[in-house]
Amino acid sequence: MLIMENLMTPAERRERISAEVTERSGISEAMIERVVRAFYAKVRADGLLAPVFDARIHDWEPHLSQMCAFWSSVLLMTGRYQGTPMAKHISLLVDADHFDRWLELFEQTACEICPPEPASQFAERARRIASSLELGIANANGLMLGIGERFRRPQEGKKP
Template sequence: MEAIVAGPERRERLMAEIMERTGIDEAMIERLVRGFYVKVREDAVLGPIFDARIRDWEPHLKQMCAFWSSVALMTGRYHGTPMAKHLPLPVDAAHFDRWLALFEATAREICPPEAEAHFVERARRIAASLELGIAGANGIMLANGERFRRNQAGAV
């Protein structure tokens, strides 16, 4: 019988399995993050939201690399509060759709198919979770399949 593996050893095994299966490594994560944010900064919908909040991009890019390392490879490098950071933003379903479209396009350009699928599946979950949280913070309880639109009754 195999012993139960916990803690850092378990994390190392998970990371190795994901890397083996998908080909994702820290260099790919950095290429994806940097390529994605080039698109975001040039985007008419998302660019102004980021430009109003980020002056020095390098710390943000490093933080996003740590975030995606934690999300994609289970490294535990990110220690932030994504929901709290996104709650005050003036965003809704249209912004998350645009974010996903840019992210998916970047993943398709940079990643092999297995890595692309891995990143995109997680990005879709993250977008849905953030949209749900932002809707709730604006007094809107979304039913399954509903989307948050800022012009909904009661929304800001």
């Protein structure tokens, strides 16, 4: 087995790993696409999140395709996504409330579409990603969050 692994190209090795993850988890490219499309349909109808996305995304198909590649890389380790998520999110005017709503919709969607174990894997990864992005955005706004602290933007008309 080790000799065969040494003879594999990186692409073949990644494909084998992805197939093993799919076999173990039940998560497939088709499942990822169903979750991504259903989730973003909810986002586009959400009063808090829709304006954030509408300000940036005008053609949804490329974004959905990119999000399928992202989640494929995250969950199946396919390496399909080559972007920089933090750079894309750092300038957004979002805070803990946005991340909480994003997670609520994402976890709800995963539970509606996936069996319990894959839904749990989607949700666990989403929580890590949301936490990382929230910390990065807070840091970009001059705040270093402590354990358990959340990033809250001052609301217009209110004193911080």
